[in-house]
Amino acid sequence: MPNNSTSNLADNLTVALIQQTCSADKKENIAKTIELIRQAQLQGAELIVLQELHSTLYFCQTEDVTKFDLAETIPGNSAEIFAGIAKELKIVLVTSLFEKRAPGLYHNTSVVFEKDGLIAGTYRKMHIPDDPGFYEKFYFTPGDQSSLNNPFAQGFEPIQTSVGKLGVLICWDQWFPEAARLMALRGAEILIYPTAIGWNPEDSPEEKARQKEAWIISQRAHAIANGLPVLSINRVGHEVDESGISKGIDFWGNSFAAGSQGEILAQASENKEEILIVNIDKKRTEEVRRIWPFFRDRRIDQYDGLLNRWSE
Amino acid sequence: MPNNSTSNLADNLTVALIQQTCSADKKENIAKTIELIRQAQLQGAELIVLQELHSTLYFCQTEDVTKFDLAETIPGNSAEIFAGIAKELKIVLVTSLFEKRAPGLYHNTSVVFEKDGLIAGTYRKMHIPDDPGFYEKFYFTPGDQSSLNNPFAQGFEPIQTSVGKLGVLICWDQWFPEAARLMALRGAEILIYPTAIGWNPEDSPEEKARQKEAWIISQRAHAIANGLPVLSINRVGHEVDESGISKGIDFWGNSFAAGSQGEILAQASENKEEILIVNIDKKRTEEVRRIWPFFRDRRIDQYDGLLNRWSE
Numbered sequence: 001m002p003n004n005s006t007s008n009l010a011d012n013l014t015v016a017l018i019q020q021t022c023s024a025d026k027k028e029n030i031a032k033t034i035e036l037i038r039q040a041q042l043q044g045a046e047l048i049v050l051q052e053l054h055s056t057l058y059f060c061q062t063e064d065v066t067k068f069d070l071a072e073t074i075p076g077n078s079a080e081i082f083a084g085i086a087k088e089l090k091i092v093l094v095t096s097l098f099e100k101r102a103p104g105l106y107h108n109t110s111v112v113f114e115k116d117g118l119i120a121g122t123y124r125k126m127h128i129p130d131d132p133g134f135y136e137k138f139y140f141t142p143g144d145q146s147s148l149n150n151p152f153a154q155g156f157e158p159i160q161t162s163v164g165k166l167g168v169l170i171c172w173d174q175w176f177p178e179a180a181r182l183m184a185l186r187g188a189e190i191l192i193y194p195t196a197i198g199w200n201p202e203d204s205p206e207e208k209a210r211q212k213e214a215w216i217i218s219q220r221a222h223a224i225a226n227g228l229p230v231l232s233i234n235r236v237g238h239e240v241d242e243s244g245i246s247k248g249i250d251f252w253g254n255s256f257a258a259g260s261q262g263e264i265l266a267q268a269s270e271n272k273e274e275i276l277i278v279n280i281d282k283k284r285t286e287e288v289r290r291i292w293p294f295f296r297d298r299r300i301d302q303y304d305g306l307l308n309r310w311s312e
Numbered sequence: 313m314p315n316n317s318t319s320n321l322a323d324n325l326t327v328a329l330i331q332q333t334c335s336a337d338k339k340e341n342i343a344k345t346i347e348l349i350r351q352a353q354l355q356g357a358e359l360i361v362l363q364e365l366h367s368t369l370y371f372c373q374t375e376d377v378t379k380f381d382l383a384e385t386i387p388g389n390s391a392e393i394f395a396g397i398a399k400e401l402k403i404v405l406v407t408s409l410f411e412k413r414a415p416g417l418y419h420n421t422s423v424v425f426e427k428d429g430l431i432a433g434t435y436r437k438m439h440i441p442d443d444p445g446f447y448e449k450f451y452f453t454p455g456d457q458s459s460l461n462n463p464f465a466q467g468f469e470p471i472q473t474s475v476g477k478l479g480v481l482i483c484w485d486q487w488f489p490e491a492a493r494l495m496a497l498r499g500a501e502i503l504i505y506p507t508a509i510g511w512n513p514e515d516s517p518e519e520k521a522r523q524k525e526a527w528i529i530s531q532r533a534h535a536i537a538n539g540l541p542v543l544s545i546n547r548v549g550h551e552v553d554e555s556g557i558s559k560g561i562d563f564w565g566n567s568f569a570a571g572s573q574g575e576i577l578a579q580a581s582e583n584k585e586e587i588l589i590v591n592i593d594k595k596r597t598e599e600v601r602r603i604w605p606f607f608r609d610r611r612i613d614q615y616d617g618l619l620n621r622w623s624e
Contacts, residue, residue: 221533
């Protein structure tokens with residue numbers, strides 16, 4: 001099986017998914033994350049991926065202008081800290097930061113650091129959710145551009161790193177097959193979803209089960225449709241709704257890695273902090289795409305309707 | 313919860329999925345199918361869906377010009393038989409026929425019959441597979457048009473019937489999120505996949521499990537991404553490879569219905585002929601799309617890359 005000569009992802013890549021709880025203390029959260037990153041690297045991880053907005057509570061449970069104080073420029077203080085640990089440990093690190101791009105202009109941004117501590121690229125969340133308890137449209141401007149000329153890749157553009165071309169997407173993006181497909185078409189070798197998803201404690205056990213299962217299936221299906229491994233990293237723990245309107249969110253963990261046939265390679269618990277170590281076999285993409293040649297058969301001559309909002 | 317006023321699908325619809333074996337005797341196969349349809353209707357089914365190419369063996373295991381003799385025009389003898397039973401039993405019937413459109417021009421075509429026996433619409437398979445044992449590119453010209461002006465809906469166009477707008481796709485289509493999305497955008501209320509998929513008996517149990525699971529997950533993911541029920545109808549039984557090159561195919565059954573959150577509503581066995589009866593609650597689509605408003609958030613301004621074969 002020949003290697004894809006344009007790739008520099010090692011055939012076997014050890015990845016760590018860090019699933020954690022967060023408190024209201026940003027410094028404490030970052031310190032814990034750094035400690036977990038160190039442990040993950042000691043276990044052999046070359047690529048370490050963090051959950052969505054790992055430095056703070058999931059502040060989008062209410063619409064509160066003071067929360068914009070949590071945002072930082074990129075580069076900025078937090079970026080510097082994570083750049084430092086990536087460089088020290090010689091790892092590729094996928095972070096998820098609340099970005100202040102300009103006054104009144106904020107993004108939910110993944111920053112990927114190279115082993116030398118430099119920024120390999122960023123991804124600004126493209127699909128922004130908004131539903132009770134997840135008021136993200138208030139906080140996050142949708143990612144706005146897809147330009148190959150932009151050194152900071154934006155839009156649905158994978159990020160080239162020393163461990164491969166990473167298709168970094170964020171949380172709500174995972175419900176859109178279009179996002180996964182675009183990343184794959186643009187050469188992504190792994191899809192990565194930092195996530196913050198959880199249950200409304202008042203939902204029935206049946207509804208909770210359907211939601212969690214749908215979340216997993218959606219992403220496994222991206223692996224299948226695109227013949228790619230998928231990493232999904234979710235937070236755990238209960239976080240209160242400061243407004244008191246709802247019963248808060250029970251973040252459901254279950255961070256997982258799926259292989260190129262959608263098979264589960266590793267899966268974390270529902271309620272514990274964990275470092276999930278998983279080996280990704282890069283040759284599988286080539287092998288699976290040979291037996292499932294979906295890219296050969298896409299009917300691009302008939303897909304223009306996908307650019308419509310709806311067809312009346 | 314208000315009804316969608318443009319729809320005429322009853323809130324509760326009883327559907328039957330008919331999973332069967334086939335022999336080399338076309339008449340015998342059709343007679344058995346008719347008998348199963350009668351039983352399904354007695355159990356209350358208003359919409360009855362058949363597996364892919366239910367009137368014959370899965371003849372695509374070899375490339376053999378004499379197999380084109382199995383094809384028929386539409387309308388034609390087989391269409392007339394199925395029209396008759398649809399009319400007699402007052403059911404909507406989704407069939408899957410080998411269509412002769414012109415000399416040397418054949419399609420894998422689903423014909424949907426209305427309760428009065430008239431053809432409600434047809435769908436010619438758009439994505440055509442081709443891999444060892446499934447030499448469909450030899451037999452089937454890909455469906456070629458998507459035209460709202462065409463009374464016989466073609467391309468990714470749902471078919472209006474008295475039980476709702478049916479997004480009929482066929483087998484290999486199920487691996488393409490684009491097909492499901494286009495049907496949903498064009499108003500499909502249910503996705504329906506007549507299928508003929510099975511195992512190479514020489515594959516390992518692990519590989520077989522991955523394939524079957526991927527097949528189910530892919531389609532459940534279409535339900536989730538589009539907030540729609542999905543029906544998938546597969547054949548069962550071992551069929552030999554006449555060429556003797558391979559060990560044939562073990563069709564894996566497992567016909568299933570999934571709800572609008574991707575939850576399994578009913579699932580058939582791996583190896584038995586079955587009539588799977590399932591109730592579809594039409595209100596679920598509206599309810600689920602309110603809590604998972606993916607159509608609201610699609611980034612149609614950034615999806616043009618989906619029309620590319622690949623991005624270099």
